[in-house]
Amino acid sequence: MSVLVTGGAGFIGAHMALALLDRGESVVVLDNLSTGVRDCIPAGATFVAGDVGDGELLKGVFAAQPIDAVAHFAASTVVPDSVRDPLSYYLNNTVNTRNLIAAAVQARVRRFVFSSTAAVYGAPAGPLVGETAPTDPISPYGASKLMSERILRDAAEAHGMGVAILRYFNVAGADPQTRAGQSTPRATHLIKVCVEAALGRRDGVDIYGQDYPTPDGTGVRDYIHVSDLIDAHLSALDSLRAGAPQLLYNCGYGRGHSVREVIDAVNRVAGTSLPVRVRPRREGDAAKVVADASAIRTGLGWTPRFDDLDTIVRHALAWERRAPPL
Numbered sequence: 001m002s003v004l005v006t007g008g009a010g011f012i013g014a015h016m017a018l019a020l021l022d023r024g025e026s027v028v029v030l031d032n033l034s035t036g037v038r039d040c041i042p043a044g045a046t047f048v049a050g051d052v053g054d055g056e057l058l059k060g061v062f063a064a065q066p067i068d069a070v071a072h073f074a075a076s077t078v079v080p081d082s083v084r085d086p087l088s089y090y091l092n093n094t095v096n097t098r099n100l101i102a103a104a105v106q107a108r109v110r111r112f113v114f115s116s117t118a119a120v121y122g123a124p125a126g127p128l129v130g131e132t133a134p135t136d137p138i139s140p141y142g143a144s145k146l147m148s149e150r151i152l153r154d155a156a157e158a159h160g161m162g163v164a165i166l167r168y169f170n171v172a173g174a175d176p177q178t179r180a181g182q183s184t185p186r187a188t189h190l191i192k193v194c195v196e197a198a199l200g201r202r203d204g205v206d207i208y209g210q211d212y213p214t215p216d217g218t219g220v221r222d223y224i225h226v227s228d229l230i231d232a233h234l235s236a237l238d239s240l241r242a243g244a245p246q247l248l249y250n251c252g253y254g255r256g257h258s259v260r261e262v263i264d265a266v267n268r269v270a271g272t273s274l275p276v277r278v279r280p281r282r283e284g285d286a287a288k289v290v291a292d293a294s295a296i297r298t299g300l301g302w303t304p305r306f307d308d309l310d311t312i313v314r315h316a317l318a319w320e321r322r323a324p325p326l
């Protein structure tokens with residue numbers, strides 16, 4: 001049997017494909033390469049070029065491959081872009097996800113792991129946000145993912161599909177062996193931007209807002225190493241295969257770092273002094289979003305291996321030094 005990894009040419013999807021191959025599983029990657037990079041797909045995976053919204057293509061993929069699980073990463077993910085162009089986000093993240101779920105149901109796929117986001121919570125009031133916190137997205141990106149969660153849960157209930165919904169906080173870093181990393185052109189992830197600047201590939205780092213109600217005025221986020229995130233996916237998939245019906249977990253460390261703290265970490269690891277420009281706040285950004293991730297540790301026995309900001313930066317920098325400029 002195979003696992004279908006949608007968006008497997010992207011940052012997180014490529015790491016998932018690699019991890020599945022590492023443990024001897026058969027992998028089919030589906031990606032339209034609109035933001036993914038062909039060279040990021042691990043050797044050994046079967047690649048299908050196409051869109052997750054293409055019903056006929058999906059029918060052919062499921063007919064040609066004995067797929068027992070879907071790991072769905074394909075999505076549009078830039079919050080400010082979703083504010084400017086919400087309809088494209090609802091199409092790609094919600095409508096296309098609905099089409100993928102329908103094709104999986106028709107093909108009698110029994111397990112589905114969904115890449116969701118902390119953006120479904122909006123601007124949480126408390127210091128930590130748990131899975132039972134109110135969902136009140138403040139961006140079309142978060143809303144599009146929350147809608148997809150509901151569609152997936154309803155379909156799973158109706159058709160007996162096991163589903164795992166993983167709500168990511170801020171994913172960063174790279175494979176410790178530098179086999180995969182963040183390669184998306186024009187990426188907006190803070191640590192990616194900072195390490196590119198440290199290597200002279202950008203002329204500095206922009207801070208969007210320094211008047212938030214946080215200790216240094218800049219936004220605070222919970223940064224999780226991509227390899228720890230993928231370990232959570234593998235554990236969730238194993239739990240579904242063991243018979244779990246529906247899982248919902250936050251994926252983070254439970255500790256936040258501000259934008260300035262991230263910049264300081266990059267300067268510390270890379271031995272640089274990055275130029276910084278302060279810009280106005282961006283639409284759709286919350287002041288502070290930090291996970292209560294206790295449930296996944298208890299429920300899946302998940303134990304992170306790289307819970308350290310400098311380690312995350314070091315791995316991201318090592319990948320950036322290895323990878324050619326885009």
